[in-house]
Amino acid sequence: MAIxxxxNIMLPLLKYAVDGQEHSMREAIGALADQFNLSEDERKELLPLTRVTLQERRTKVLMLI
Structure with a gap:
């Protein structure tokens, strides 16, 4: 599956966060990667000129909204 x-990330992220628990960014990213059945290569795909994965950037942007 593509990243x-x-x-498409927003609703699953909100459902993950609504459980009343405190979650780290890394936990949220991992949970979403599992939910979307991302391959190891997709989980490691970096944005150009950065050391940030595409999935990590998209999740962080939504968590800041």
């Missing part, structure tokens, strides 16, 4: 876009 989902912001719109």
């Amino acid at each position: 989902p876009n912001y719109q």
Whole structure:
């Protein structure tokens, strides 16, 4: 499966966060990667000129909204 876009990440991220528990960014990213059945290569795909994965960037942007 391809790395989902912001719109497709938003609802699963909100459902993950609503459980009343405190979650780290790394836990949220891992949970979403599992939910979207991302391969190891997709989980490690970096954005150009950065050391940030595409999935990590998209999840962090949504968590800041």
